[in-house]
Amino acid sequence: MSVRIWDGPSATLDDPQPPRMTRRSFLRGTTAAAGGLAALVAALNPLREFTQQDEFTLDQFLQKHYKEMTPEDMEKALARIRAEVEKRYGVRPHLRDVKPRAGVEFVYALNLSRCIGCRKCVYACVAENNQSRSPQIQYIRVIEMPRGTLDTEKGNHHYTHPKVPDINHFYMPVQCHQCANPPCVKVCPVEATWQEPDGITVIDYDWCIGCRYCEAACPYWARRFNFAQPDLAGDAINPDMSYLSNRPRPKGVMEKCHFCLHRTREGRLPACLEACPTGARKFGNVLDPNSEVAQILKTKRVFVLKEEVGTLPRFFYYFDERYPNSLDPEAVKIGQAIGCFPGSPAPEALA
Amino acid sequence: MIQYLTFLTRCFRLSFVGDWRYYLWMLFLSIVALLGLNAYCKQFVHGLATTGMTDQVSWGLYIANFTYLVGMAAAAVMLVIPVYIYRNRDLHNLVIFGELFAVAAIIMALLFVTVDLGRPERFHHLMLRFNFPISMLTWDVIVLNGYLLLNLHICGYLIYCAYCRRKPGKFFYYPFVFIAIAWAISIHTVTAFLYSGLGGRPFWNSAVIAPRFLASAFAAGPAFLILTLQVIRSTTDYTISDRALLTLRNIVTIAMTINMFLLGCEVFTEFYTDSAHVASAKYLFTGLGPHRGLVPWIWTAIGLNTVALLLLYLPVSRGLQFLNFACVMLIIGVWIEKGMGLIVPAFIPTPLGEIVEYIPTLNESLVSLGIWAFGLLVYTILVRVTVPVLFGRLSFDREYDPNALPEPLPH
Ligand code: SF4
Ligand code: SF4
Numbered sequence: 001m002s003v004r005i006w007d008g009p010s011a012t013l014d015d016p017q018p019p020r021m022t023r024r025s026f027l028r029g030t031t032a033a034a035g036g037l038a039a040l041v042a043a044l045n046p047l048r049e050f051t052q053q054d055e056f057t058l059d060q061f062l063q064k065h066y067k068e069m070t071p072e073d074m075e076k077a078l079a080r081i082r083a084e085v086e087k088r089y090g091v092r093p094h095l096r097d098v099k100p101r102a103g104v105e106f107v108y109a110l111n112l113s114r115c116i117g118c119r120k121c122v123y124a125c126v127a128e129n130n131q132s133r134s135p136q137i138q139y140i141r142v143i144e145m146p147r148g149t150l151d152t153e154k155g156n157h158h159y160t161h162p163k164v165p166d167i168n169h170f171y172m173p174v175q176c177h178q179c180a181n182p183p184c185v186k187v188c189p190v191e192a193t194w195q196e197p198d199g200i201t202v203i204d205y206d207w208c209i210g211c212r213y214c215e216a217a218c219p220y221w222a223r224r225f226n227f228a229q230p231d232l233a234g235d236a237i238n239p240d241m242s243y244l245s246n247r248p249r250p251k252g253v254m255e256k257c258h259f260c261l262h263r264t265r266e267g268r269l270p271a272c273l274e275a276c277p278t279g280a281r282k283f284g285n286v287l288d289p290n291s292e293v294a295q296i297l298k299t300k301r302v303f304v305l306k307e308e309v310g311t312l313p314r315f316f317y318y319f320d321e322r323y324p325n326s327l328d329p330e331a332v333k334i335g336q337a338i339g340c341f342p343g344s345p346a347p348e349a350l351a
Numbered sequence: 352m353i354q355y356l357t358f359l360t361r362c363f364r365l366s367f368v369g370d371w372r373y374y375l376w377m378l379f380l381s382i383v384a385l386l387g388l389n390a391y392c393k394q395f396v397h398g399l400a401t402t403g404m405t406d407q408v409s410w411g412l413y414i415a416n417f418t419y420l421v422g423m424a425a426a427a428v429m430l431v432i433p434v435y436i437y438r439n440r441d442l443h444n445l446v447i448f449g450e451l452f453a454v455a456a457i458i459m460a461l462l463f464v465t466v467d468l469g470r471p472e473r474f475h476h477l478m479l480r481f482n483f484p485i486s487m488l489t490w491d492v493i494v495l496n497g498y499l500l501l502n503l504h505i506c507g508y509l510i511y512c513a514y515c516r517r518k519p520g521k522f523f524y525y526p527f528v529f530i531a532i533a534w535a536i537s538i539h540t541v542t543a544f545l546y547s548g549l550g551g552r553p554f555w556n557s558a559v560i561a562p563r564f565l566a567s568a569f570a571a572g573p574a575f576l577i578l579t580l581q582v583i584r585s586t587t588d589y590t591i592s593d594r595a596l597l598t599l600r601n602i603v604t605i606a607m608t609i610n611m612f613l614l615g616c617e618v619f620t621e622f623y624t625d626s627a628h629v630a631s632a633k634y635l636f637t638g639l640g641p642h643r644g645l646v647p648w649i650w651t652a653i654g655l656n657t658v659a660l661l662l663l664y665l666p667v668s669r670g671l672q673f674l675n676f677a678c679v680m681l682i683i684g685v686w687i688e689k690g691m692g693l694i695v696p697a698f699i700p701t702p703l704g705e706i707v708e709y710i711p712t713l714n715e716s717l718v719s720l721g722i723w724a725f726g727l728l729v730y731t732i733l734v735r736v737t738v739p740v741l742f743g744r745l746s747f748d749r750e751y752d753p754n755a756l757p758e759p760l761p762h
Pocket of ligand 1: 179
């Protein structure tokens with residue numbers, strides 16, 4: 001009843017032998033094979049555009065995971081990267097592997113009452129960290145927020161006033177929060193990203209396979225992916241770089257804010273903080289009780305973004321009041337009007 | 352060993368033999384696959400910027416297809432369960448086609464993940480530092496490859512036994528069949544957990560993702576098989592009874608009913624609660640302001656799925672025409688719903704509330720089509736080789752003989 005697909009064209013019923021290789025079929029087979037091969041080669045043609053972007057060196061291919069490298073391995077890797085940077089950008093970098101210091105846990109505190117949304121931090125970061133200029137990658141996103149909400153969905157990411165701040169808004173910069181319970185680290189299949197002892201979550205750009213699972217997992221949209229080969233001119237290069245932070249990245253890997261660890265681990269401040277004209281940004285070692293951030297965490301009403309996702313950020317926001325509420329003349333007046341004033345027990349019921 | 356190698360070479364040679372329809376189909380698939388390969392080479396050179404993906408929507412068509420295909424691989428288990436657990440006779444000699452399809456589907460799924468990687472050449476890093484058991488992606492790597500191996504073993508063993516004209520030793524494949532049943536469930540569950548475990552993406556962060564995933568897979572997979580089995584029936588003299596197809600129809604109907612029910616549950620929870628988390632669902636179903644990219648798609652999917660389900664409920668779909676019609680609608684409907692409809696909205700708006708829409712590029716679509724074509728090519732070859740072997744037209748003691756009368760397998 002049905003046609004059988006395996007009936008070879010030369011097979012007929014009075015030919016009991018299975019089809020043998022005839023010269024015709026041999027020729028046909030060869031032509032087909034040659035045609036197939038030619039098509040395959042044509043399909044692979046775009047690979048010829050591949051310029052050796054210092055990407056596929058054997059040394060890099062064989063390089064070990066950051067945590068498995070011996071000091072000699074690291075020296076070799078650093079030497080390779082130095083040579084690559086020099087060849088590509090014509091700049092001899094001051095590249096090193098800066099280790100975390102014991103007894104240090106970095107936190108950031110951002111004063112929302114001060115931030116005016118000028119985006120100076122954004123561009124300082126781009127310059128400091130050798131981000132791709134085109135397409136431009138930025139680690140910090142400043143959101144213009146209407147009063148009365150902390151829901152970033154109501155904010156505007158692309159405000160373009162000639163002048164900031166706009167009086168009806170406040171400004172909320174967001175970057176990697178260096179979570180103490182980071183989902184991005186949890187999901188990475190190859191451990192290309194991890195949390196360092198000083199609380200900074202780093203990425204080994206030579207280990208990341210570019211699956212972007214961490215980008216999907218981050219609740220703060222802090223991660224950035226190199227969709228294209230980063231475009232960076234030699235004169236834009238910041239030669240002060242370290243392995244885990246701002247050395248130039250290849251295409252196809254993840255990157256993000258690392259609290260400028262090549263600066264901060266050596267006692268300097270992050271570039272975004274230095275660029276901030278209003279002093280809204282505070283940074284330091286929270287384990288040192290005398291540090292400014294430790295004081296802020298103690299005395300200010302700090303909060304974290306999206307506390308409900310349980311990531312335990314090391315990036316705190318606060319609104320800076322002129323006085324503690326108990327001393328604020330306004331607050332005192334309101335308090336007295338409802339029958340209570342600072343220091344007195346709370347009224348029992350206002351019913 | 353030698354015999355096994357001869358078996359492989361004979362199968363390989365056999366895959367080049369067929370009538371003009373076979374050649375036309377294979378030529379078509381090869382061309383599309385090569386176009387896909389060409390597009391992928393471009394992507395490899397220029398990076399994922401050749402896709403429509405952005406930092407805002409960082410997963411797109413590839414992961415959508417991956418998700419869908421993991422689902423399709425379940426088709427096999429919907430044949431295996433009736434046959435091996437309920438001793439269904441109609442489906443008995445069809446199981447192998449389901450398992451072969453699972454092989455092809457998993458190959459496609461793995462290819463889709465691979466093309467999604469930014470640095471595919473670092474694949475070996477998975478072997479060197481495997482973040483197991485913390486990362487769900489490592490689980491997925493294990494279960495998908497495991498499922499592939501299981502099915503390769505089962506099919507390979509059965510076909511090779513048929514080739515040797517000997518009775519398969521139960522001990523060599525029965526245990527694997529039962530492991531494969533559990534394993535099939537695990538590939539969905541783990542793939543669903545990939546998404547539902549992310550607290551930062553409320554659209555995915557729901558317990559119903561995994562069951563919904565299973566239900567839609569158990570609908571689309573067998574629906575696809577209903578269609579392919581008919582193709583096999585009309586191009587070979589392999590007997591496939593209408594009863595078998597109707598059994599599959601029942602499976603599809605039930606699974607699809609459950610899927611629609613779960614969809615309803617989700618829609619209710621999202622929209623009745625109307626909390627801040629509803630934004631992604633709103634984007635999907637109603638659009639957010641001017642951003643309505645997925646709205647026509649999802650409503651097409653819901654329309655297709657509803658009509659398909661109604662058809663399946665009606666007795667008309669006992670007729671093959673209507674049944675096929677319903678199956679086609681359902682396969683497309685689930686593809687939209689489980690693919691783009693599940694992956695993309697989770698990224699819109701971003702966790703910081705920015706709205707950036709996603710439109711796949713031509714290059715990306717070509718890569719995807721190429722993978723599909725390659726998968727179907729693999730499946731066609733597998734089926735093409737399997738049927739004559741099962742019939743004894745190609746066996747250890749004779750070269751391929753298309754005119755030999757079908758010989759029953761030793762039982
Ligand atoms: S903010 Fe995002 S990228 Fe940074 S540590 Fe937390 S989860 Fe990871
Ligand atoms: S993109 Fe890189 S860092 Fe992120 S999860 Fe994948 S491999 Fe890990």
